[in-house]
Amino acid sequence: MCGIRASAQTHPPRKISLRALFLGAAMSLVLAPAAASTECVLGSKADPAELISACSVIIDQASNPTTDRSAALVVRAEANARTSGGLTRALRDLDRAIALDGKNAKAWRLRGDILREAGGDLNRAAADLTKAIELDPEDAEAYETRGVVYTSQRRLDRALADYDQAIKLRPDDAQAWSDRGVAYYLGGDNEKAIRNFDEALRLDPSRARTYTNRGAAYKKLGQLDKAVADDGEAIRLDPKVPEYYDNRGLTYAAMGEYDKAIADYDQAIRREQRANFLTNRGDSYQFKGELGAALSDYEAALKLDPNFAKAYNNRAVLYKKMGERKKALVDYETALKLDPGNENAANGRRSMIAEIAKFGAATPGPIHARSADDSGPSFDCATAKREVEKAICADPQLGVLDRQIAETYERVLRTSKGRSAGDLRKTQRAFIATRNASFGRPGYDLKKIMQDRLQRLNAVGS
Template identity: 80%
Template sequence: MCGSSFSAQALSPAKISLRAFFLGAAVSFALACPASAGTDCVMGSKVAPAELIPACSPIIDQTSNATADRTAALLVRADANARISGGLTQALRDIDRAIALDGKNAKAWRLRGDLLREAGGDLNRAAADLGKAIELDPADAEAYALRGVVYTNQRRLDRALADYDQAIKLKPDYAQAWSDRGATYYLGGDNDKAIKNFDEALRLDPERARTYSNRGAAWKKLGQYDKSVADNSEAIRLDPKQPEYFDNRGLAYAAMGEYDKAIADYDQAIRREQRANFLTNRGDSYQFKGELGAALSDYDAALKLDPNFAKTYNNRAVLYKKMSERAKALADYETALRLDPANDNAASGRRVMIAEIAKFGTEPPRALNAPSGNGPSFACATARREVEKVICADPQLGVLDRQIAETYERVLKAASKRAAGDLRKTQRDFLSLRNASFGRPGYDLKKVMQERLQKLSEMES
């Protein structure tokens, strides 16, 4: 009889989903098409699905053939249909027929359960089908692993982990199950266990690009940004076509304050596929760099792709605050909260914005990436320090300086008496350290100013 084999593949956490695909194990079918056709009805055949499907159809349609042979041919044809764009519906029909012919065929139940999930169908029904496959064949490690995928999609993480445990117990060298269990631990917030599982998956199969990227996401959560960059770089080397690997590495670079490198990676991700989260992430890095026009353009483009992406509204609201567009900032915070009522940042930002509007009203918008005056926050004509002269000579540094000063004043006005004293001290310390450190080897003035602006902006959020 023909058999079929699947494996669950964990996608990167930026998508927070798991998928499965046919491994295509080469298992021969008992009956072949007539020799004149030149194609056998074989599971895992390298023949194109368009040729394989007609090779199986005569076996299925000939009712005098043995039930086992017709069932096996239906599974092979379902496999072929599942590999054709838009063919999942026909694949499911074939599996339904196979189960009707032989209700004790464990592989058919496993295949249907997985394809129901793949088709975006009823996950409860998918779990039930995989449970039936396990009941018929309790030694089927892949059925346990696939049910773990379904449970993970349902966020039933304890059940998913129990199924992965059983799959690995039955098949200790099951690299995909180790990887998927790692992704499930990641979703549950246990990054140490996630990394241990990813390590084992990569020991068993060191060519797993997605596992490298997933491990990189776990390293980022643990603050190990250099390791995150290294893992995502390896994922890119193994599979440079996947946009999320570039996005994940960009997030690690951004966490390190390496915004130019982050933007270069987001560019690569967006070049491969336009996604709202890629554009939003790039917009964030532009915002932290002080390039407000580029940031706004990315946020607007992201919302055209996904008008219900709460994160983009929240982050654009922060940008509008920097531009003194209080009414627009408030509107974006309110939209972010409507879409995601649990968004604490949006709730806090909305409260601050309501208070600011009540206290200061609204101000006319100023030009993007342009200071309110003709230069930085201080008078360039009387600048004596070398660092101040450099800031005056560089328009981008001048914008950063004024943004720091304006954001500091807004935060100071909104702060309590005690907090205001602490804030004044940190601002004096920042300026003193900037003045003393400028010109030393390795000192990056722009990066230091960007980090100060980011810190103050976080206080506003």
């Protein structure tokens, strides 16, 4: 998935004090001192430290009913979850809350949500949320949060069913609409995804992440102008998030606007050094033909994350273009070891093994060098009649370029099938015909034209 993300936001229930929540025990409930400004209230936005203190008064009073202490533990857990490193403390509080009152639906729901948020056992998180729903079938947030868990597990049918129920119970919940859009996107139904993102943004136009997610769906449909617009709106709403710049960079790259893509990757990297940002920028440099800058970015990415398979694969493509066959093969094999299902790396490895078998693993010398193996162009200079052919024979650099073009064309043609092979033949014939007809005209740069053709063939073969 390119740039799309789901993130369930908590939707605090009504701000009810514990006295109102548990009517039977309300009269005996010990609250924070009357002079205190903070009550132990679920969903309170008060300072977490003050909220924790207020709830602790209730929790620590053993004479309070277990249901009241259990409810206070839920509120304290919610407050702990908002503090640095507080998720572990929150989970401990929720374990105690459930032990005191196994029918406390909010404790089950919050524990499931925190397990999900902490990257813990998703099966356990789903089980907790299922228990919360059994205890309170009208809790829309429990359905929505379980939908996020199922989405993370790619159990998309179950996720969609939960989002449907959440939206039925709370139709104005922008988060549920947005999360359902993510599930449709992951399932490949981009049109339904966009309709859900549209509704989420109608309900809440300030949702930057929903814009970038809708942009990803537009990109899948090939509607790149709309994708760029959505990425731009996400950046406008929240310019501090590096992923939004990276997403727009990917869209610009898909449009072939590599300078704009690089500018966005620069912004992402300035905000946070990540291996995927550097690799994406390296790709745009590679497509631009700035191979040194591309290599530098791939190496920086692998320094940050030595296990990033994409960087190895894309650096292999670069080494292949540079004629570094042995290095390319090593990188393809490393990418496959890290990501055995990487088809690009598998295909690249097969191609490189065949190329090494035919041409050897030795790196060719500089393009101006001549050797026994690199002795001239692909055709016989003794029979050359056209002026352009004579010019190629007279210049060692042009001779090597011509041979490389011919060899690369043959290699790519061998791996092409059907329409792709036919299109490749047409473009090669057109290149030769245009070269023959244009040579000698004012401003015609034969060397540049040949270098461009070699670069395009390498790009097709990658």
